[in-house]
Amino acid sequence: MSTLTIIYTVLFYVATLVFIGGLAYRIYEYTRTPAPLKIPTTPAPTTSAGVVYRMAREVVFFESLFKSNKWIWVFGWLFHFGLLLVLLRHIRYFQEPVWFWVEFLQPYGKYASFMMVVGLLGLWARRFLVDRVRYISTPSDHLMLALLVGIGVSGMMMTFVAHTDIVALKAFVLGLMFFDWQPLPADPFLLIHLGLVAVLMIVFPVSKLLHAPGIFFSPSRNQVDNPRERRHIAPWAAALEREQA
Amino acid sequence: MPTIEVNGKTIEVDEEGYLVNLSDWSEEVADFLAKEEKVEMTPNHWEVVNFLREYYNEYQIAPAIRVLTKAIAKKLGPDKGNNKYLYELFPYGPAKQACKIAGLPKPTGCI
Amino acid sequence: MAAPDFEIPQFQEHAVLDIPKIKEGAMSHIKSFVAGQSAQEYLGYPWELGENWKERAIERMGEVLKKYRSVRVFLDACVHCGACTDKCHYYLGTADPKNMPVARQELMRKVYRRYFTFGGKYFPWLVGAEDLTEEVLNDWYNYYHECSECRRCSVFCPYGIDTAEITMAGREILNYVGMGQKYSNEILVKVQKVGNNLGLPGPALEDTLAGLEEDIEADTGVPVKLPLDQKGAEILLVTPSADFFSEPHVESLIGYAKVFHAAGASWTLSSLASEAGNFGLFNGNYETMRKVAMRIRDAALELGVKRIIVGECGHAWRVAYSYWNTLTGIGYGGEDPYSQMLQKQLDHRYPQPMHICEYTWDLIQKGVLKFDKSKNDHRIITFHDSCNVARASRMGNEPGGQFTIPRNIIRAVANNFYDMDPNTIGESTYCCGGGGGLLTDDLMEVRVKGALPRMNAFNAVVQQNGVNFLALICAICKAQFTKVFPYYGFDMSMVGGVHQLVSTAIELD
Structure with a gap:
């Protein structure tokens, strides 16, 4: 087996471990930290079903962002839904045989990469063109966009310009999954693409990408507006109450 | 703590120029504070200041605006018993500016 | 009005303002008076930065992160998208970029990153992490007192990040290292010592209410009462103390009294709970907020009232509606003896607490008024x-x-x-x-x-x-x-x- 294959094999195991372990830890931390007070941004739903619906609107349509700024909404939505289609398309590398709907999505996923990259470039442009956004942008904000654009463009190069050996690639991926390691095609775009993806997975749990799990834990969005009907009290606050009673 | 000098006496005030110790107040001090506020003291100003002090001595708080306007109406006539007239006397607000000149602590809260 | 030493902003033709270009440092000269020894001491805080202030600040931040999911999630989740940047009235009115919600949060986030995250510990320059210095602390003081905790940013944030939560945490840490704000903290002392934010003692309150009764009768010919500390009354009205003191506030107090009179309701004010406001909210300290709210529970139990109604006060209504049940058991659904003790006493036909507007509107719909x-x-x-x-x-x-x-x-x-x-x-x-x-x-x-x-x-x-x-x-x-x-x-x-x-x-x- 080539050195290259060994490096990428190890890299992907590490990246997967960090990604899953780090994210699980973060989610555990969010779960463990109580929200001691009722702080839904009102008007808020008065039932749990209502909260699920509110959250769904946030996650699927970016409702608050839509209210806020149409440019960020357009670019943000293009990027995220482009990315979603692209990711779904990539499922085919992880299974044999491939599910019917994944097959069906292939052409859409292919062109969704344009959505994704256009969205990213739009968001990036705002970091230069809008003085307020320029002021708040840190080097990591730019690097994160560079990383995602890099992943998108290198992937598109393989889809539309210089095809890679996807049969060998799939063998490599399935090999990773079943601990039956296979050689990785030494194709520059593929190596860039996979390398950047691994970096993305590694930084995910220690970066602002935590907005993805974070939204589900945001008390201003996930709480039911029923404080007069239900007594909401955190364990540490209940302890304080017993102490002072 | 900042201080002011009146007739050779050094008196402590807070950041906004309100007396720290109520007992430091005298008519000279009131004149001095009024000058700082660019308020020229007339007998009507003194009526307000004296009422504030009397009320404070009884209740440990400045009177509510309504209580003050009613008292002033009794003393100076009904045409003077309103908020507008008090603002004419003390442009920065009767509660805050007149209290300062009367040597009372600044009333604070949602007011 | 004293002549202002700053420029008054100009009106624009459209109702919705244009977004100003950023002006760095436009409001950095503003510093609210810092609380002195007596107020800080009463609230259990130091009154000057001790030698180990930095360690204390970081320690407190760690505690807040463990107690408040909001703070933790909000510090992690922001992607700097910029959606909130034009939503704060202080930014629109001052153009100071640190008044943009995200930048206000960033004052704390950069310190959080430095001491609590992997990226900030090892690559501070990359993620905009910074050491906590006295300069940063002063920035906190300035800009966490240029936020009114109004939550407008949280409406527009795709993750619901509420800068108010960050401001509250910031003020809590500032208090903890000895940099409290004079205005809020002196009021928190008065409400706990005297019973209301103004420091209006019982006899003065009694005198003021008697004067108002005279005024109303002179005005309408009807003997409308403003009862105080009446045991056995059905309704306890808790209202901001400014309603007793200021114009135009007092006009609304007269309005509540007339509504109660017209409805034939049995009601009372309380000298113990003569304040609806709760500045504990502003400082983000749960225990202080609870202590201040306890006066209402105590008064309700003592007077034996069946309903609690809150007067016209914005933040008081937030605390009453959203937090009273949590803090003191005023509400329903409590399963513990502490909250049940009060909840059994309340009239379950009505929501508790109730806003005076809910009360009046209900009567209007019933045709009573x-x-x-x-x-x-x-x-x-x-x-x-x-x-x-x-x-x-x-x-x-x-x-x-x-x-x-x-x-x-x-x-x-x-x-x-x-x-x-x-x-x-x-x-x-x-x-x-x-x-x-x-x-x-x-x-x-x-x-x-x-x-x-x-x-x-x-x-x-x-x-x-x-x-x-x-x-x-x-x-x-x-x-x-x-x-x-x-x-x-x-x-x-x-x-x-x-x-x-x-x-x-x-x-x-």
């Missing part, structure tokens, strides 16, 4: 949604009742009503500019400039519809606009309460 609307014909009215009521509470049974119920009351008692631009009311309402512990003279420049978005929308209805009355349901809003109106060329008598309108039109027999 009669009005002569023409008595308000000299007024052309608009309504300002107070931030804490709009975005942190509710009235009635349906989401959004906090917007419809006060407007319904106004329409029931007056003929001329116009709303301001839809982008500046409801959940998008602009703060008055004086909320969250900023209602102090040392922050006048912040208050005047922060009021600009609201004043601009108000000016638009003045020009278009001849509006001459701004109806409010918050003591802070009333005090703030009374002070700020003259800066913008309006008369302070244009400011008043919703129950002031009720008071004008209600028919008593």
